[in-house]
Amino acid sequence: VHDTQRRVWSQRELSLLAEVTERSWAHIERVRSEQAARASEERLRLATDAAAIGTWDYDPITRVLRWDDRCKALFGLPPEAEVTYESAFLAGLHPEDRKRADEAVRRALAPGESSRYDIEYRTIGLRDGKERWIAATGESLFRSGRAVRFIGTVMDITARKRVENQLQMMNATAAAVAAELDVERIVQIVTDAGVALSGAQFGAFFYNVLDDKGDSYVLYALSGAPRSAFENFPMPRNTAVFEPTFRGRGVVRSDDILM
Known part of the structure; x- marks a missing residue:
């Protein structure tokens, strides 16, 4: 609007303009921040999908646990399954690895300990009964000396573990055969190894x-x-x-x- 007369703004009008400008700018910044967050989440989703990585988020105060679909799948659960620390995470761990994994989580959540979490463990699918090897990494976030959030990722390393175990078994078999002089024992060692390697x-x-x-x-x-x-x-x-x-x-x- 153009006026030939110079406008003299009152203090009330100037305050109103300042407030409108401040609120508008705050809204713009909030929209930009939300857009950046959505873009970041999308990049993370694409990256985790490409790498076959699952994500988890645990609130140690409310004890609310959130898993994405891939994380649930690694514990043999469907996407719609509800999860808790006890009924899903602990229950889905291999019995031989349960105590070790639980202790690793507690250390990551304890003040004065390392907040990093890096472990490999086996899961037994809660619905499908399938055994999987998992590599899990994460970190605890602290506020006022108390863990308030525990986030991280999981990855299926079953194939890698299978190859590692096969190599170890083959090396052990070769060493045993080299140290053995009895033909019957050599044949038995090789037969045992063949059964173990083939899964027969x-x-x-x-x-x-x-x-x-x-x-x-x-x-x-x-x-x-x-x-x-x-x-x-x-x-x-x-x-x-x-x-x-x-x-x-x-x-x-x-x-x-x-x-």
Whole structure:
């Protein structure tokens, strides 16, 4: 609005303008802050999704625990499941790891201790019963010497742990074989390792013999089952079904045998 006469603002009008300006600027800053927070949350969500990372947020004062969908999945829970520290976190831990993980949380929440939380543990899915290895990291936030928030992430490291265990087992098997002079013990060690590495219920080592009936297998070593279970079991012979194994040309799987 243009006026040829110079406007003389009263103190009340100036105060009103100042208040309007201050409130408008505060609103603009709040909107900017909210937009930045939403953008940051979106970047975090995209990053955690890409890295298959779950997030958790625990209030040690109200004891309210919040898990995102991925975190719930790592404990074998559906997205709609309600969670608490006792009924979800502690209950979902492997019994052998429960005490150690609980103590690590308590240390992170204790004044005077390190606020960092870095641990690996196993979970047993509360709904699916599946065992998983989890790497969890987090940090406690303190106010006036008291923990007021505990936040962090979880990641599924089951595949990595499986490879590590297999390498350890293979190294241990190689060392045991190298130190052993008895052939029967060597075969037994290798058979035991094969069962453990493959995750089979049991395994057996056979060797070929040739008699008046032709080639046949003789049970040499057994792992994961008693020998009595095979006493009345006829040994495979060099038939059309088992011929590839006798000639070293391949493995015969039960699923490949047509009845």
